[in-house]
Amino acid sequence: MRVPYHAVPPEYDDGEGESAETTTAATTCFGIRSDFLIPGRGQPITNGAVVVEDATIQWVGDFSNLPAKYGKVEFHRVKVLLPGLWDCHVHFGGHGLAFSALSDSSAFLPGAPTLAGAVTVADLRRTLDAGFTSVRELQGYAGYLWPGIRDGYLIGPNVYSSLAALSITGGHGDDHELPLCAVKQFGEAGGSSYLCDGADECTKAVRTMVRRGARCIKVCSSGGVLSLNDDPEDRQFSDAELKAVVDETERSGRAVAAHAIGKAGIMAALRAGVKSIEHGCYLDEEVATLMKEKGAILVATRHIQENLLIDHSGYPEPIVKKIEKLVPLTRKNYSLAIEKGVKIALGTDTLYSDPEHRLAHGKNAMELAYAVKAGMTPLEAIEAMTATAPEVLGRQAPKSGQLKAGYDADLIGVAGNPLDDLAFLTDPNNVTHVWKGGKRYKSPV
Template sequence: MPGLIDCHVHVTAFTANFAVLERTTPSYVTAKAMQSLKSMLKRGFTTVRDAGGADHGLASALEEGIFKGPRLLFCGKALSQTGGHGDMRAPGDFAKAFDCTCAGLGRVCDGDAEVRKAARDEIRKGATHIKVMAGGGVSSPTDRITSTQFSIMELKAIVEEATAANIHVMAHAYTPRAIINSVKAGVKSIEHGNLLDEESAKVMAKAGTYLVPTLATYDALAKEGKKDGLSEEMAKKIYDVLDAGKRSIGIAKDNGVVMCYGSDLLSEMRKYQLSGLSMMEDSGLPAIDVIRSVTSNAASLLGMEAEIGSIEVGKIADMIIIRKNPLESTRLFDNWEENYVSVIKQGRIVFNEFTDA
């Protein structure tokens, strides 16, 4: 079958505590990212889209074959308002927001001029897409899951800059308000979307906006988040969105929203990268649609349908060979080591069960 595509990863996030990540030397972060990328490729992911943290250097090193890993699309730093999902300062922290030279996942910008400058800067640094924090999140210390972030005018300004550079915008958004604001602004994909309702699903479907559910990360965070650096306050947010995320799959399906696979896993929890596939099926999405979400739909979202996402003459031969038919059950991916035979990237075997070549 075609090589797998993960539309939401954080390859530099070696810890679930993003404040720690921002204080860590970039050389260490890069070394950890190299390990993570190699493991992703071995799991069958031949292309990944980073949602904050990866940069031109990592993508170039992969392209040059300096180390093994999937094809990497990157946004640089995600754009966040002050006090938003990309602002990792605690309530009592009076320091200025970190600038974009640190190893963190986000950068803070406010108002038309700042958001345009931040978007243009990430584009200058080679970003293949732009990430915006359009609502609250689990791993940020001062916002709420129910928050909307950035005004519609700020979001439109960011989309305008991305469109001018012929790249797309992905938006972190949980609530219907945050989703609808993002769609109105012209983003191409909604990330997470756990609190999606009928109204926001219809708005997405009409606009042709993709949904990238990330079910695997909430299940993993519930199991191991605190061990991997998530604070008690952040851990409490997980259960607000875990069950809702499963319900959102059915709502999206019933309203014709096109879905693409995302994992969004951090640190050692990336070992669960494939688990979201069976979770999507368990949430009511037929196996064929789960497979499309991680292959052809994902390729379309990335604008790479002429190159990847299916096995056809003229494409670049990203493939995996597995022992069982995933159309019968996607649960085979939960036992990857038992079921995979080979991972092929651009026509070359990069891993197989016998040699791990």
């Protein structure tokens, strides 16, 4: 995807009375002091401090040990300092405002992606405001907006998007309520699902996504919950097809995420060499052992599952039955994965644009609470949402998710210690400061 670099026009206004020049002008050198610093990986530091130059962290440590060369640096003050959070599984598609969440044929009409993109602008800003400086989008439209964020005229997190989900015909990424020709045309025109059958088509599909600007690849190796006519336990894609997806993805330095719910789909994806298993509901000891052998990462997406169990209004009965069956099963198996030492990164499957919805963008940090309930300590859960998260991108992983010299200056300040009370992260109002790439996007008035 060839997108020219655009400087931000000085007169551009972000819609809230503040010139974008304020938040996007090049920084020089500044510091941040905190009563308590959580580095992402490793032990917290009391009286911690960070020195940032341009977009990179230069020094981290106890403020009393600040090197003399930083003696004239101006320091901001926050209560608690952490790396910017990551959500490793989100969807920006205008659901709940522009379209309903399930089988809304209007999403396939001309102009629908434009409407979805317009709605997504607010979703991206709300996500950043909640402390999420990076997201991995596994199907959606934020990936197409990423150049605007990168170049500074849109406000949002760093976006690592698959753009579409690769699916077999009749699989989880297909829309069984529409003519097949319409679904295929939608995929060819840049829609959020792309059908491919046979190894050659799978190879071509990956190349197509890379050409469009995908920074990772998503493949559906099992059926799904919110797709009406397939079963989550069904395996989708053959060994040869999955291998073709992984091999072609790796040739471009990217990594594959597999939507994999049933055990057969999980095991097939792992044999093919995918980097992450999304959902992983039927994980058992055999799966856990293979994941550890392969160095694969689990993204369990508890936020969407638990909230759909609480409120599944508007979904047809077959889907409700799948929700009621899978959610209790996944609770048990998520705890097993933690107990067995499977590497875990946190993702929510957030998809709603209606700010009042339980699954609205900006409420992503609720995933931390489910990780702790499943057996992680708060510190381990934060590590899964910071330091571990970039690893889902494989060789394209940025230096992010840790307060460490040489890493990206993506940082957040919060009003209290989340190790004592996770509400200091799960409530966006408690996120007092946000810096992304060394630029400040949120601070108290």
